[in-house]
Amino acid sequence: MQKQISRTEKRLKNIKQPTNLILLVVLLSLTVFRLVLNAKAPYFINLFAGYDDQLFIRYSEEMLTGNWLGDYSTKTLSKGISYSLFMMWANKLHLPYGVFLGFFNVLASGIAAITLRPLVKNRWLLTFIYAFFLYSPVTLTSEYSTRIYRNTLVVPAVILVIACLVGLYFRRNESLRSFVPWSIGLSLIFPFYWYIREDSLWLFPLLLVGLLVISGSVIFENDSNFKLKTFRKTIKKFYFTKTQLIKLLLCLLPFIMLFSMTKGLKQMNQEHYGISIVNDRTGGAFGSVSKQLIRMDDGTKLNETNSRVWVSKKALEKAEAVSPTFKSIAKNIDWIYKGSPWSGGEDIAGDIIFWALRDAAAQAGYYKDGKKTEEFWQKVDSELSKAYEKGQLKKKKEIYLTATGDGKLRKDLPLVGEFMKSGFDYTVFYKEYGQGADATLGPKEDVVKAEKLLNHSFSGNWQDINNPDSKPVKLVRTAKISNRIIQVYRDLTPIWLIICGFGLVIILIGSLFSKAQLKIFRGLLLIIVGIGLSYLIFLIGVSWFCSWAPERKDLFMMIYTGAGVPVIQWIEILMFIGIIQIPAIAKKINKKNS
Numbered sequence: 001m002q003k004q005i006s007r008t009e010k011r012l013k014n015i016k017q018p019t020n021l022i023l024l025v026v027l028l029s030l031t032v033f034r035l036v037l038n039a040k041a042p043y044f045i046n047l048f049a050g051y052d053d054q055l056f057i058r059y060s061e062e063m064l065t066g067n068w069l070g071d072y073s074t075k076t077l078s079k080g081i082s083y084s085l086f087m088m089w090a091n092k093l094h095l096p097y098g099v100f101l102g103f104f105n106v107l108a109s110g111i112a113a114i115t116l117r118p119l120v121k122n123r124w125l126l127t128f129i130y131a132f133f134l135y136s137p138v139t140l141t142s143e144y145s146t147r148i149y150r151n152t153l154v155v156p157a158v159i160l161v162i163a164c165l166v167g168l169y170f171r172r173n174e175s176l177r178s179f180v181p182w183s184i185g186l187s188l189i190f191p192f193y194w195y196i197r198e199d200s201l202w203l204f205p206l207l208l209v210g211l212l213v214i215s216g217s218v219i220f221e222n223d224s225n226f227k228l229k230t231f232r233k234t235i236k237k238f239y240f241t242k243t244q245l246i247k248l249l250l251c252l253l254p255f256i257m258l259f260s261m262t263k264g265l266k267q268m269n270q271e272h273y274g275i276s277i278v279n280d281r282t283g284g285a286f287g288s289v290s291k292q293l294i295r296m297d298d299g300t301k302l303n304e305t306n307s308r309v310w311v312s313k314k315a316l317e318k319a320e321a322v323s324p325t326f327k328s329i330a331k332n333i334d335w336i337y338k339g340s341p342w343s344g345g346e347d348i349a350g351d352i353i354f355w356a357l358r359d360a361a362a363q364a365g366y367y368k369d370g371k372k373t374e375e376f377w378q379k380v381d382s383e384l385s386k387a388y389e390k391g392q393l394k395k396k397k398e399i400y401l402t403a404t405g406d407g408k409l410r411k412d413l414p415l416v417g418e419f420m421k422s423g424f425d426y427t428v429f430y431k432e433y434g435q436g437a438d439a440t441l442g443p444k445e446d447v448v449k450a451e452k453l454l455n456h457s458f459s460g461n462w463q464d465i466n467n468p469d470s471k472p473v474k475l476v477r478t479a480k481i482s483n484r485i486i487q488v489y490r491d492l493t494p495i496w497l498i499i500c501g502f503g504l505v506i507i508l509i510g511s512l513f514s515k516a517q518l519k520i521f522r523g524l525l526l527i528i529v530g531i532g533l534s535y536l537i538f539l540i541g542v543s544w545f546c547s548w549a550p551e552r553k554d555l556f557m558m559i560y561t562g563a564g565v566p567v568i569q570w571i572e573i574l575m576f577i578g579i580i581q582i583p584a585i586a587k588k589i590n591k592k593n594s
Contacts, residue, residue, distance in 0.1 A: 023123055027130070031106055034134050038102030038145075040478045042435065044461055045148035045450060047442025051075060051355065053149055054442070057450050059084035064091060064453070068272045074358040074367045077269060077280040080195040082157075083150035087453060097454035101145075101152060108156035108163070109134035111185070112570075115167040119520065119577050129573055133159055137489045138565035140482040141433040143558065148454070150196050151562055157193040158566045161203060164189060165210045166527060166570075168251075172217045176243055183250035190254045191261040198282050201402075202541055206534040211251045213526070218247045273370030280370070281354065282404055285377035290354050290404045292384045293319060297394040303409065308349040308548045310406045313337060322387035325379040332360035350548040351404075401544055408544065415550060419543035422557040427539075427564035428497075430490050432554070435479035437472070439463040496572065503578035504528070510581065517581055528574050535567045 046053045055075055062070035063084065069076050090100035113130035120126050136155065138144050144151050164186035171178045190207065194200045262278060270276040277284040298314040320327040337343045342356035358367065366373040387393040398407025408416065425431040440447060440458040447458055461473045507528070510521030539561070546556040 023127065027127060030127070030131050030134060034106060035099065035102040037140070037478050037482060038105065039096060039098045040476075041098055041146050041482075042438065042461055042473075042476045042479055043098060043146050043148055043454075043456055043458070044142075044438040044440045045442065045447075045458070046440075047446045047450065051078070053147070054446070055079060056084045056087070056150060057148070057453060060087040060091070060453055061449065063088050068268060072273045072368060072370045072373075074355075074362050077273070077275075077277060077370075078358075079279070079281075080150070080197055080200075081265070082192050082194075082196040083153055085192075086153055091453055091455065095455065097148070097456050104153070104156050105134060105139055108159040111167075112159050112163045112573075115163045115170070115182075116573070116577065118170045119524075120580055122580075125580065132573065133566070133569060135485050135489075136565060136569060137430040137433045137486040138562050140435060140486055141430075141562075142435050142438055144562045145482075146435060146438065146479075148450070151559075153196050154193075154563045155566050157189060157196060158203065158563050159570075160189040161186065161193050161207070162531065162566070162570050165207060166574075169210065169214055169523065169527065172214045172247075176246060179247055180250065183253055187253040187257040191258045194258055195261070195265075195278075198279060199541065199545075202538040203534060205537065206530050207254065210527075210530060211254070215248055215251045218244055218251070269370070275370040275374045277374070280374070281358070285374055285381045286354075286358070287404055288381045289377050289384065292381065292388070292393075294404065294406060295395045295398075295400070297396045302347070303396055303398065303407070304411075306347075307406075307408070307412050307415075309347040310350060310548065311353045312347050318393065319380075319384060322392050323380050323383035325376065325383055329361055329364040329366075332363040333357070335363060336360055351406075351545075354404075401541060405545055406548060408547075412547065415547050416540070416543045418550075419547050419553055419557060420539050422553050423539050423543055423561040423564065426558050426561050427535075427568050429493055430486060430565075432558060433486050433490075435475075435482045437461070437475045437479070439473045441465060499579065500572045500575040503575035505578075506582065507575065507578035510578070520581060521578070524574055524577060528571055531567055531571050531574075535564055535571070538564050538567065 045057070047057070048054070056079070059069050059081060062068060069081070086100070086104075087097065090097050093100065095103075109130050112133045113126045116129060117126065120129070138155050143149075144155055164182050167182040168179070168186060171182060186207075193203070265278045266276040269278065275284065280286055282290075293311045293315060296311070296315045296318065298312045298318060300312065300314050302309055302312050302314070316333055320330050320333070336348070336356045336359075337345050340356065340359065342348060342352065342359070348356060361367060361373070361376065366376055384393065388395070396407060398409055400407045426433075438461065440462040442450075442462075444462075444464070447462055451457055460476070463470045463473070507521050507524050510517055511525045514521055542557070542560045542564075546553070546560060549556060
């Protein structure tokens, strides 16, 4: 008890020191100001967007009433539920949505700074790292901050996933007390991140390889002189401790938690809709049918002349010819091209065709009962598979990255490269980021319901589309401040990149020649390469998907590449840490010379 009191007294004395008091005031000021920007931000929503903004609001409202995701329809199991859970938690805690989002950003930035404490001893530098993530331009730009949409959670979630993995790596050979919190943190945030969007796979390789590296280090932590050259000798002396075993189990925990959450979601959907599927658009039988349709050669060579079209009318006709089950909704498929809002008779570009097909099936009486709908698509899938086996259908000769994504020919790759360049400009230089005077749209009664759910008023920017005399939305003060912050980041980026480049050079030199700091330098280099490869996978994936619409290149890359910003910022910060190691190296050199 006395020891505890003396520790508390010491901490209080440290806080009372002038330097520490100033630091505390700076930290509190940065945090409070950021929370104010979040709380007073001009949030907006489009409640006419039935497949996006409105859908997540509906999910949350249904969950609050205990009705899971609502009645089964074409939309019910089409998107991830993390964002709706987030809005529901804010409501349950009686917190305004903006404040709750602000706390999440503060948490992510704080954890990112704490992660690096083994490498950065200076608290002012840690405060800089905290502020660097906290005021990241992507978390202030409309699409990733003020729009009531799932993109707002992507950035802090990615920051946290990488932070927990990096924290685990730099504490891999420390005590369980240091190791456990980072494993638990990663196990909680990774499943949550996974179900924000349907394209979360790009971060999985980093997590898998990272945890394998950490596990390998844990296995051989008893031998401080372990090298690959002495592997056989090490194996002979190999032994496990209880601590090592617990650490290895903790390395598996993130995957166990993801598996458990997936299993839980499947169970919930089985109970409510009769199908054990998390997402019936990208998964299940419909996902398999989508894959078969995308890969089908329609015999017209349309893919060589128009890469915008993923599945042509001709391809659907060929599918009807070999699948009696698919043929049973032929009239509804015709409706897609004659009278539906999806097409005016022309082939449909991109993945929009799959939403149209779901609507056509709903018109035919499906998407009221989950089990019946799944059985329908299973029959279609089976019949198409048999047609491929018999040679009645042939596959296009294209390159595919994902099951339900479009294929590309070699001639399409330069266009993918152009999209990648555009995405790079957005994620590195914050191109065109900013907050605007965005309007809230939707029927008044739906807006009122959303306000109740979010504990936020849209009265300042709601526009009645039936009233032609509606006043234009004005840019509010917090938006102007946010835009100034974004501009500061943008202006300083060239200088910052030079500093980071210098840091990378130091890390490379240190990895080759530094003996005292070898572990740190090689650890930094390993993580930078790993995160860099993840960014490359992400950028290729987004560019591949979006390149069906060249005329919307900049719009799509601004909307879909936001998750790449925290990845780039992590790389920059880790490079910057290379510079911080210079004084430590100099100190050790001086000790040797003295």
